[in-house]
Amino acid sequence: MRAGILVTGTEVLTATIRDENGPWLSEQLSGLGIELVEILVVADHPGDLANGLDHMKAIGIDLIITTGGLGPTADDLTAEVVSAFSGREMELDTAMEAKIARILARFAASTNLDLTTDALNEANRKQAMVPVGAVALDPIGTAPGLIVPGQGDGDPLVLVLPGPPRELKPMWAAALEQPLLRGVLDRATQLSKYRLRMFGTPESELALSLREIEDGGLPFDGLEITTCLRKGEVEIDVRYREAAAEAASRLRDEIRRRHERSLYSLDGSTVDEIVAGRLGGRRLGLAESCSAGLLAARITDVPGSSDYFAGGVVSYSNEAKRDLLGVDEELLREFGAVSAEVAEAMAIGAMARFDADVAVAITGIAGPGGGSDEKPVGLVHFNVRTAEGGVRAAAPVIPGGRRDVRERSALVAMHLLREMLP
Amino acid sequence: MRAGILVTGTEVLTATIRDENGPWLSEQLSGLGIELVEILVVADHPGDLANGLDHMKAIGIDLIITTGGLGPTADDLTAEVVSAFSGREMELDTAMEAKIARILARFAASTNLDLTTDALNEANRKQAMVPVGAVALDPIGTAPGLIVPGQGDGDPLVLVLPGPPRELKPMWAAALEQPLLRGVLDRATQLSKYRLRMFGTPESELALSLREIEDGGLPFDGLEITTCLRKGEVEIDVRYREAAAEAASRLRDEIRRRHERSLYSLDGSTVDEIVAGRLGGRRLGLAESCSAGLLAARITDVPGSSDYFAGGVVSYSNEAKRDLLGVDEELLREFGAVSAEVAEAMAIGAMARFDADVAVAITGIAGPGGGSDEKPVGLVHFNVRTAEGGVRAAAPVIPGGRRDVRERSALVAMHLLREMLP
16 A cells, blocks of 8 residues: 655745645554655646656555645646546536535625625636546535546545645545545555654764664564654654564663663653643743743643743843843843853742742853854753752753754753653 | 756655755745756655656656765665666765765764774765766765766756755755756746735635736736745745736736735735834833743844843733733733733733833633633734834734644734834
């Protein structure tokens, strides 16, 4: 069972928009144990789309998923091109036409637009054309999806999905209920997998470890190992068939043994999830300077975080550090805003102002300007403390540009919180 | 002149990592007036890569750019596969071998790793193998790039670049200096382009306008118009050859006339850039509840923002609203934390605490819980004010999930600031 994803969209090809659908569908296919052979991005030109379909058929792909090109406008041609590719005529699905008309009527009623023009009726009819023998999937927006079988026995099945991720995701779920698609998907073998996460070990060092583990006699041939540097952490994905389960388990033990300090997640859980769990029943207060709200935003990205997150001060100016956190002006003058002393005072201030049990302070030089020999761009001081008297301070020089330094600051703070909280 | 990009990388295909190189190269090609036909992502399997090269040749692509697969390990096979595709033998480039050896020696000296093993020498030699007749590009990391001409006259030229963006970008610049690549690139015609940005007009309404403008007699055939919904705004890209310059200019005037209120950028500048410009010489203070630092993070994403950004309070709890912003407890009890009254009090508090000229307050229900009939999930109250007495309040119900509501809140606030500041 081999699949291909065909993304249509000039705006994706020209890098105006990032494709979310390809990666999302890739994860869904992986979860179903289906091998994804390629993702092809083409413009909204029928010729390019047809070339892509022919190519995927030629290399023996069983399931082609297209995304996009189902809208009402003239450049939306996916349904027609797929229909021709599968050697099927298109016919008007009158039930679907009525459904789309009802959706448009509801939309018109909720706006002041006059939508009962001929052009719209024509667009409605265009979207209700379905290849003979295909299954039409109910619209989430106004465009129906399609499951289109080939003519011959070895021909690929084509699943036609809309481009907007909010429409695509629920329609994928609906498509999975259809026997025509199920029949193809069920030909796949399930793979088991696990994901490890590390913070603080470079990917190159992990690569050396993996080589040593293999040289040490652990067979890797039943394992598919992917390592990836992702937002400052290393992720290790291991996929395996049942026969390689013992090797997969031994591999996990070996990595754990060699990287005990940096390997923080054995079950794929993120540092955000772990910290959220450990903050339960406490009250967190923040004082951020260079990260300027990114840690607060990260903490509150988790639903229910209001149970433990009291608040934060983004003390970008010295006056804000003084007036809102009570940092002594003397400290600012003597040690500068980016110093262990000011980080400590900021954390103590946040603890007091938010009446918190745990406080985090971050102050650093995000760049591009403001660095010196003594305090280079990327230098960030952290101070994490608990009301019971626990303290952790750190002052790494974080590499990269302004955005890297700011985002990595929030990440380092998350890991300091993780290490600090039992 | 038609180009294709071939991205190799199992980690990209499996959505473990996002591909940055495809979009970046797409923008470079567009800047050079070269039509990008497709981006194809394949795993690190030589067969899949060869299939991709054959497909691109078959559809008449003149320039293929590959990214990735140049490393020292056994699954890095791009150079070999491209060499076979172009019908060329590989030979050892001894000068390149010496260069790589020097790079590895420097790397070894800067670490404690013992890198003088046979395996490494072998890897070094592998990376120094160059197809006969190809141009080798000096390594940025340890892997050289390649420019490989085809055997026949209509065969595509293949530019082979490394996967890490930090190596790919400088190597692309170096490749542009090479006559072999220049000769192919110079066959392209330059396109002019402009970008408009709108906030507050749905994409469907813009589509109606475009149809009306075309029906009204403005010829679109020399224009390539791409509209795209991006992070809550609509972007319109128009590309055109010189002959269609007048039509392009008339199109801009027509869109402007019809959407004067929502069309805020005629030159592609972002709301962040516009607001940063208008904040110059002022002092901004923030009070954020549901957006919890996202507006502060967005404001400070701009280098030099410390000149006008004083700071912010992330007042997630009611106590923080009271203690750090001076919001009257009576207001919180009577109207609730998500109300016009509390938003106003938060903004007034931020103005005072940060001694600011401009203040913004955001308080809303990000969900998924916490909504009611009267105050549904997505309801967000904004209050933007200036020290001179200007005030703007708004309370939209923002659609989408928790993340959408939070991010869109910061966006709405940026636009309120833009409208408010002269």
